[in-house]
Amino acid sequence: MAKTDDDALAEAYNRALALEKAGEFDAAAKAYADVLALDPDDHGGASVRLASMKRGDVPVRAPEAYVTTLFDQHADVFDKVLVEDLGYHVPMLLRQRLIGLSETSFERMLDLGCGTGLTGSALEDMADDATGIDLAENMVEIAHEKGLYDTLYVADAVDYLDDNDDDPFDLIAATDVLPYLGELEPLFAAVAKNANPAALFCFSSETLPEAEFEGRSYTVGGFQRFAHTETYVRQALNAAGFTCIEAGDIIVRHEQGLPIAGHLFVARKQ
Structure with a gap:
């Protein structure tokens, strides 16, 4: 240009x-x-x-x-802004839930939308082998510097999953990915193709009062992030061959001092 x-x-x-x-x-x-x-x-x-x-x-x-x-623009200050300023603690919430479910040992973990490695850091001791995927090259470079992953790719999550020829995974995490997706079926189907039988698929989502969806399964909220109804997420999981183990209510982050409501899903490949 x-x-x-x-x-x-x-x-x-x-x-x-x-x-x-x-x-x-x-x-x-x-x-x-x-x-x-x-x-x-x-x-x-x-x-x-x-x-x-x-x-x-x-x-x-x-x-x-x-x-x-x-x-890419916010990579250098991402950890500080997200954790300290916005109160984002979903990776640690996920760690706590996995411990609560006695699911703490995985051979192969995939971290979709890995960013600078916040989830990789939270779950580092739970996986023998960890792969991270993110669209933003600057974020992946920071994750690489931290040494949290055995393999890192700069790629779209669905594109990577569709093309992946490596062994399937036992744990697939996608913390703070759904707020950038409306339609979930492509991601969930791609995850299912890369998950071992009984593998866990764990992810966070944001939600809004029912009236704001205006009859839709997903919408874009006031902070330019996608929100999904719990019913839609559960239906999409089931269609992809996952059983939803739990969908806990969480505060995903804060925006302008306001708590953003969401869910932490843990699902198992059927």
Whole structure:
């Protein structure tokens, strides 16, 4: 993209964001349409912001370019922001649940959306072999520096799972992955293909009051993250060949001082 295009895109995005923050959602929607015309790959997540404002269709997932850009930009401060500022402790909550279920020893673990390795660190002593996958190269580099994983890949989770020829896994974790996905069936089916019989699939999700879903199985909430109904998640798990062991209520994180409600799912491959 030429510099003038970069300048035009930045100007259009900043204009749209200012209108959104001012509560002028109709004008912001038109401005985000301009952004998408300049950047069809949607590095800034305009489509997600439109859905969040109820001014656009709910996409089936966050754009890959948006997720990659978002996390690459914040890689250096990710751990501090997520843990200290947003109160994100899902990896440790998962560790506690696995201990509670007496599931503490796995031959092969796969960490989807591994980021900088927060889940890898929390579960490091539970797995003989750990593989991490993330879209953001800068995040994967930090995870590599920590030495938590035996293997690391920069890839989309579903793409990796569809192409994987390595041995299947006994534990597959996906903490903070679902907030960037709407439709769950592709991920869950791909996970099932890479899971040993009786393997555990553990992941977090966010939810909202029922009225905000407007009859849908998933939607985009006010903080530009996907939320799913518990019923939909359970149905998707069952369709993929998993039995849901539990879906515990958790506080996933805090946004602007507000607790974000969600669930911690533990499922077993049938």
